[in-house]
C-alpha cells in the first residue's frame with residue numbers, strides 16, 4: 642500500500658494511492674489527471690483559479706532561459722541544508738515546479754530520499770509542470786486550506802506565492818523550516834522605470850514572522866541581461882505589477898528589445914518555534 646503525502650480534503654483521512662486515484666478510508670476518491678496531478682480543491686465552482694495560461698506560459702518561457710538560475714540554485718542549496726532522508730517538503734504555490742524540480746533532483750543526486758509535495762491553485766500551472774520531475778506529488782489546492790495533516794511537514798518552500806501563517810504553522814512540525822523569498826529594494830528597478838513615470842522602490846519589511854525564528858538569510862544581487870522584447874514582457878507578466886498596469890503603460894515595453902535589469906532577493910529560512 643503506497644500512501645500519499647496529502648490527506649483527504651473532505652474528511653482529512655489518509656489517502657492511499659490506488660491505480661490512478663487517491664482514495665481515503667471513507668472512499669472519497671480523487672483521480673490523477675493525465676498531467677500527473679490530483680485535484681484536491683474543495684471549491685471548484687468557478688473552474689479555473691490562480692494564474693491563467695498566458696501568465697503560466699510567460700513564466701515558463703522566461704524561467705527556462707535561465708535568467709533566475711542563481712535564485713534557483715540558492716533555493717535548492719537552502720532546502721538541501723535542512724533536509725534528511727525522512728523529510729517531507731512542500732512547495733506551496735509551486736507554479737510550473739521550476740524550483741521544485743531542481744531541489745527534487747538535487748536531493749536525489751545527494752542520495753537524500755525526502756518526499757516532495759507541491760500544490761498550486763492553478764490547474765494551468767500544474768499541467769505545465771507535467772514534464773518536470775516525475776517523483777513530485779502534485780495537487781491542485783489552496784495555500785489557505787492545505788490538504789496536509791497537522792505537523793506533517795518538515796520544510797515549506799514559498800517562492801512568490803501567497804502567505805498564510807496559520808496554515809503553514811499548522812502543517813509544519815515544531816522545529817520545521819519555512820523558506821521564503823523576498824524581493825529587495827531595487828528588484829527590477831530598470832523594468833519599472835521603463836513602464837512608470839514615477840516608479841517606487843520596493844518596501845522591504847523586517848525579516849520576522851510571529852511564532853518563527855530566523856535560521857538563515859542570504860541575499861542575492863545580480864544584473865541580468867534580457868535579450869529580447871519577449872523576455873522583457875514575460876518578466877513583467879510574472880510580477881504583481883502586471884495586474885495593476887494599464888495597457889498603455891505595458892505597451893511601452895514593445896519598443897525595447899534588450900535591457901539590463903537589477904534582480905535582488907533575500908532567501909530566508911525561518912524555524913517554527
Ligand SMILES: C[S@@+](CC[C@H](N)C(=O)[O-])C[C@H]1O[C@@H](n2cnc3c(N)ncnc32)[C@H](O)[C@@H]1O
Pocket residue numbers: 690691692700733734735736737738739740760761762763766782783784785799800801802803879
Ligand atoms: C508568482 S507565481 C510563483 C510560482 C512559482 N512559485 C514560481 O516562482 O515559479 C504565484 C503562484 O501562486 C499560485 N497561487 C495563487 N494563489 C494561490 C492559493 N491561494 N493557493 C495556492 N496557490 C496559489 C498561482 O497560481 C501561481 O502559480
Ligand SMILES: [Zn+2]
Pocket residue numbers: 649650651652653654665666667668669
Ligand atoms: Zn475522505
